[in-house]
Amino acid sequence: MAMLRAVAAGRATMSGSCEPDLFIDGVACCDQVTAHMLAHAGYLRPSCPGDRVPAELTEAGRAALAVRTVA
Template identity: 50%
Template sequence: MNATITHRDRAVLRAVAAGRCRYTAGTLLVDGLACCDQFLGPRLVLAGLIAPRSGGPARLTPAGRSALDAALPTAA
């Protein structure tokens, strides 16, 4: 992903990692509700950070896992 990952992007990536998201018919569902940012899901899919799964929860790609891990604060 060329652009900086936003706080909202990180929150959605954490939700995907927790198994709380589905990507259905171009719509990202979080806890069964459509994400308020209609462009966020498709943007994360196109960036290669999440992968939709037919009939199952969305999942992080290796790039998505790396982006999420890089955003976590490190212990001193």
């Protein structure tokens, strides 16, 4: 959830590779396995094509945050 919150706050960038790495506040995220899983499951994505671009939440990512916030 912390990764999704960081993306929602505009603090994250992603690499554009097939295994997209996540960077928060300019530093590589320490749990890239979870970052890859979130990207492949469709919770976050790069905002546009490129090497290292802003990350954004998908509809599923926003829904996951909304459910967690309410619960």
